[in-house]
Amino acid sequence: MLTASSIAQILVNGLTAGAFYVLMALGFTLIFGILRLVNFAHGEFYMLGAFVVYHLYAQLGLNFFVALAAAAVAVGVVGIVVERVVFAPLRSRELSMLMSALGLQIAVQGIMAVLEGIEGLSLASPVSGVYRSQWITFPYERLLVVGVAFVVLAGFYGFIKHSKIGRALRAVAQDGEAALMQGIPVNRIYAVAFGVGSGLAAIAGGLIGPVFSLHVYMGQAALLKAFVVVILGGLGSVPGALVGGLVLGLAESLFATLFGGLTSDMLGFLMIMGILLWKPTGLLGRAEA
Amino acid sequence: MVSPNRQGRWVTPAFLVLAVGFAFLAPTLFESSFWLHLFDMMLVNALMALGLNVILKTGQISLAHAGFMAIGAYTSAQLTVKLGLPFLAGFLLGGLLAALAAFVVGRVILRLKGVYFLLFTFALSEFLFLLSKNTPALTGGNTGVVGIKPPALPFLAEPLRSKAAFYYLALVILTLAVAFVAALYRSPFGRAMNAVRESELLAGATGYDPMRVKVIAFSVGCLLAGLGGSLFAHFLLYIAQFSFTFWESVNFLLMNIVGGTASLAGPIIGAMIITPLPEFLRAYVVWQQVLYGLVLMLFMRFLPDGVVSLLGPPYRALAGWLGRLGRPAPVEEAVPGAGEGS
Numbered sequence: 301m302l303t304a305s306s307i308a309q310i311l312v313n314g315l316t317a318g319a320f321y322v323l324m325a326l327g328f329t330l331i332f333g334i335l336r337l338v339n340f341a342h343g344e345f346y347m348l349g350a351f352v353v354y355h356l357y358a359q360l361g362l363n364f365f366v367a368l369a370a371a372a373v374a375v376g377v378v379g380i381v382v383e384r385v386v387f388a389p390l391r392s393r394e395l396s397m398l399m400s401a402l403g404l405q406i407a408v409q410g411i412m413a414v415l416e417g418i419e420g421l422s423l424a425s426p427v428s429g430v431y432r433s434q435w436i437t438f439p440y441e442r443l444l445v446v447g448v449a450f451v452v453l454a455g456f457y458g459f460i461k462h463s464k465i466g467r468a469l470r471a472v473a474q475d476g477e478a479a480l481m482q483g484i485p486v487n488r489i490y491a492v493a494f495g496v497g498s499g500l501a502a503i504a505g506g507l508i509g510p511v512f513s514l515h516v517y518m519g520q521a522a523l524l525k526a527f528v529v530v531i532l533g534g535l536g537s538v539p540g541a542l543v544g545g546l547v548l549g550l551a552e553s554l555f556a557t558l559f560g561g562l563t564s565d566m567l568g569f570l571m572i573m574g575i576l577l578w579k580p581t582g583l584l585g586r587a588e589a
Numbered sequence: 590m591v592s593p594n595r596q597g598r599w600v601t602p603a604f605l606v607l608a609v610g611f612a613f614l615a616p617t618l619f620e621s622s623f624w625l626h627l628f629d630m631m632l633v634n635a636l637m638a639l640g641l642n643v644i645l646k647t648g649q650i651s652l653a654h655a656g657f658m659a660i661g662a663y664t665s666a667q668l669t670v671k672l673g674l675p676f677l678a679g680f681l682l683g684g685l686l687a688a689l690a691a692f693v694v695g696r697v698i699l700r701l702k703g704v705y706f707l708l709f710t711f712a713l714s715e716f717l718f719l720l721s722k723n724t725p726a727l728t729g730g731n732t733g734v735v736g737i738k739p740p741a742l743p744f745l746a747e748p749l750r751s752k753a754a755f756y757y758l759a760l761v762i763l764t765l766a767v768a769f770v771a772a773l774y775r776s777p778f779g780r781a782m783n784a785v786r787e788s789e790l791l792a793g794a795t796g797y798d799p800m801r802v803k804v805i806a807f808s809v810g811c812l813l814a815g816l817g818g819s820l821f822a823h824f825l826l827y828i829a830q831f832s833f834t835f836w837e838s839v840n841f842l843l844m845n846i847v848g849g850t851a852s853l854a855g856p857i858i859g860a861m862i863i864t865p866l867p868e869f870l871r872a873y874v875v876w877q878q879v880l881y882g883l884v885l886m887l888f889m890r891f892l893p894d895g896v897v898s899l900l901g902p903p904y905r906a907l908a909g910w911l912g913r914l915g916r917p918a919p920v921e922e923a924v925p926g927a928g929e930g931s
Binding site: 332358390391393395396397398399400402403404405406407408409410411416434442524527528530531535566568569572573576577 | 838
């Protein structure tokens with residue numbers, strides 16, 4: 301039986317999960333939109349972000365937000381280097397790029413397993429306490445996820461919409477060859493897109509670390525979520541990532557309340573099945589991905 | 590663009606005769622159980638990589654191949670262990686069930702273009718994995734299925750217990766499969782597959798139903814995956830989930846790419862190269878994963894058309910047909926299978 305308060309609670313939980321999924325899918329969809337690369341290593345940048353935050357915040361005692369920003373920048377720089385070294389030489393060979401992304405995924409996991417070990421680590425949340433009203437309980441650490449996601453999204457929107465680099469990004473996403481002829485340094489834009497996308501994944505990882513435990517293989521589950529979101533919303537579509545992420549978060553939250561035991565991955569899968577039967581290019585996707 | 594049909598007319602039969610001839614001698618040249626085990630696995634993997642090659646030929650990249658391998662493996666294992674069916678019945682039913690599943694699922698998911706198909710098959714493989722975890726009655730859950738018997742054939746007195754005996758069974762099955770796929774590629778249907786890969790729109794205009802071609806190719810590819818899975822089960826005599834992970838699917842794709850997608854020799858050569866890789870990396874257990882990833886990246890960087898591209902002119906001519914998967918493509922064909930107008 302759904303009461304008004306349980307509906308409110310479903311919304312709150314769904315919003316938290318959704319905010320996280322949006323962050324995860326945003327970088328993934330950006331990288332696809334610009335590089336035409338299905339980045340299987342995206343989950344690894346998320347994992348790297350979580351570990352950077354863990355070391356800076358939990359071990360060195362830096363301010364959480366400073367650690368988060370540092371993780372975004374550091375992983376973003378790693379992303380730029382990776383793009384230059386691994387993907388730039390394979391430009392426009394989609395299958396080679398895809399396989400390299402898989403190789404990168406497993407190599408990064410392996411390196412991190414050597415460096416960090418494979419045990420799960422837990423991380424104290426930077427905020428504690430719970431907001432309670434007669435309707436909902438909203439743990440502050442979840443509120444933090446939603447808040448940071450909102451700020452990052454607003455920043456990302458401004459960057460894409462109004463900055464010079466943002467305009468170049470949109471131009472390349474629309475038509476790489478035409479952008480090149482307009483004198484846009486396309487190669488640099490590829491690197492920027494990969495860096496920004498990786499940085500976004502790192503923020504998602506740093507945020508989720510306090511909520512769950514972190515371990516070297518945490519990227520896999522997050523990657524699957526990003527996949528579901530981009531299939532829902534359409535690959536390469538930024539509004540699609542936003543809508544898809546929130547839809548998935550809310551649907552999972554609703555199902556968890558109604559049916560409990562059903563694993564959320566199964567739900568995501570069934571949702572994609574349904575959506576694709578109805579519309580083979582995702583909710584907001586274009587005909588050709 | 591060289592017409593692959595002309596060039597390939599003599600290459601595959603010649604390759605087959607030579608390869609089978611050499612392959613028959615292999616167990617007599619290598620006595621050690623270690624090598625025989627690897628050879629057996631190479632043949633089984635080659636069968637599954639060959640299946641994936643059929644799917645790739647229509648321009649679809651599937652990452653759910655290990656899932657269909659699992660269907661074949663579990664079907665055959667359970668039918669022979671629980672119901673006491675003979676090996677051949679389990680083997681064929683395992684393949685058929687995988688093909689049937691591919692046919693049913695394929696009708697839905699093959700509407701997806703290029704990258705969407707790829708993403709979906711990735712999700713599908715994860716889903717099948719979850720499903721196998723939650724249906725212990727079918728899969729034995731985490732413990733898997735034990736007590737699988739080695740293959741027994743009706744016209745042989747003894748089951749094929751030794752690695753050498755199994756080798757010849759797998760070799761015969763693989764040879765039949767290669768002959769079948771070669772015939773398929775040469776048939777009008779094979780030309781339809783090429784047409785669908787190059788441009789669905791044009792293929793549709795020439796009277797083929799692209800959807801039908803893709804569904805049949807997907808089913809045939811998964812049939813081979815199911816048969817391979819069944820062989821795999823009767824070779825190891827024990828199966829569990831960890832044999833059918835997403836990375837196994839990646840391995841089959843890697844075999845095709847490393848060997849070269851452009852000829853039938855590709856997936857087989859690829860299976861011969863990739864199968865021993867974990868064994869050779871075993872000395873560096875900690876770094877095994879890292880090395881595997883690096884090998885993968887280096888291959889993509891320096892040998893994108895596969896080993897077959899090193900084998901001289903006849904194969905290089907063949908390497909044209911999947912050029913879009915290995916060579917720089919025009920911008921509008923940025924995604925394999927997604928670019929409709931070219």
